[in-house]
Amino acid sequence: MEKRVINPWQWQDQRSYAQAVEVKQPESILYCSGQAAISADGISSNSDMKTQLLQALENLETVIHTAGYSCSGIVRLNIYTTATAELWECFDIFREWITRHGVQQALTLLEVKSLFETLKVELEATVVKT
Numbered sequence: 001m002e003k004r005v006i007n008p009w010q011w012q013d014q015r016s017y018a019q020a021v022e023v024k025q026p027e028s029i030l031y032c033s034g035q036a037a038i039s040a041d042g043i044s045s046n047s048d049m050k051t052q053l054l055q056a057l058e059n060l061e062t063v064i065h066t067a068g069y070s071c072s073g074i075v076r077l078n079i080y081t082t083a084t085a086e087l088w089e090c091f092d093i094f095r096e097w098i099t100r101h102g103v104q105q106a107l108t109l110l111e112v113k114s115l116f117e118t119l120k121v122e123l124e125a126t127v128v129k130t
Contacts, residue, residue: 001026001128003075005104016095017107021075027129030069034080034122035060036115044117049086050093052120057097060123069127071101076126077108084111087121 006020037045037055045052064071081087115122
């Protein structure tokens with residue numbers, strides 16, 4: 001497999017994403033449903049944004065590892081949030097996670113009116129086998 005990051009500019013580097021990611025001949029591709037702050041027994045969190053973001057990242061990691069993939073294989077990540085300003089206040093957590101796992105992904109951030117029950121942030125990923 002060959003993976004190439006396309007960044008015609010440099011400003012996105014400070015925001016922890018790539019403008020595009022090209023993957024040639026992947027071994028396999030994993031499409032992850034949106035992962036949010038839901039406990040192992042199915043209870044939605046009513047915690048603050050920081051706590052929910054940490055749980056959503058942990059849940060995403062669990063799904064990826066359970067499938068036999070690595071977080072470094074994330075090539076596309078969509079972030080849905082009910083409060084962009086709140087998410088931005090704890091975005092360093094996300095950037096540290098991206099750096100720790102060596103992720104270089106295309107990214108879309110969308111503010112939505114609501115998510116399931118009490119959720120504030122949801123992460124949807126496409127992962128390739130590296």
